[in-house]
Amino acid sequence: MLYTKAPLIYSRGGIILRCISSLLSVTAFITFQVKIDKHDYSTTTDLAITYLLFATAVFLEFYAFSCLVLSDWTVIWLIDEGENALTGAIYSLIRKLTRSERWSRSISQYNLISSSFESEPHRCLELLGIDEMKRQMHVDRKDLNGELQGLIFEHLREKAQKIKEDLNMLI
Template sequence: MLYTKAPLIYSRAGIILRCISSLLSVTAFITFQVKIEKHAYATTDIAITYLLFAAAVFLEFYAFLCLVLSDWTMIWLIGKGGNALTSAIYSQLRKLTGSKRWSRSISQYNLKSSSFESEPYRCLKFLGIDEMMRQMHVNRKYLNEELQGLIFEHLRGKAWKI
């Protein structure tokens, strides 16, 4: 919760803002469709505008699906008195979307190869490409059961101390 936007997104204000954003996107599209005289503009401009409206509506719909199918929604449902039926329906929805909870892999940073690399140019930092170059030294490795158990026990011990 500390490093995420979850407290804002899952609050009453966050849900209201999400609804307002969606309604404004749809309202702008309808206004463009009805009120704007399209013959005064180039066909290319109109096509780009429709493409941007379609992308905005698609992104709003995708954000809504991510919100509804998130783990936070499941936690909220259980906290509001959800029963086993609610959990079963929710887990079936997650299976239909094909979202995995964990890929059974872990990121591994190659310190040796990154330390021999020279400092990126200042213009790359300005464009944000330096972060992409840093990610080139990260590999995904399969996490076997033994290492998974070791990490879990270590975290359980830390939690017990706290």
């Protein structure tokens, strides 16, 4: 609930909109493949770019769907649905696919001093996105000590408790 898009994305309406979006992308690609006369395009470059854009759109829809299915919210929904054979099998499959370390026990630290001495990046670097890569050069990962880790965990626990209380007041 800390993310503003989560309640919409994981609602029934959000899932329906995701399915409609995916279906429309695939339908447009198939329609272009079957119905559109390819001789109307002046060059093969136009066709190549069109196919590339369609393939990218379908890939992005597939990627978004896989992120939706493999997310923690799906796991929480499966746990809430109770234990039957199907949800248990899906839950174990998702756990195997997403088995990764959740937290590296380190925190990012931005070095403001070194970045302030650096000159402004050239305009062409900004267009290529290299300026963002240069900004990341000033970020270091530092190991987190136990005291700070406990402080962060306690803060998140208080936030979760406040959200829980706010939801109970609404109901």
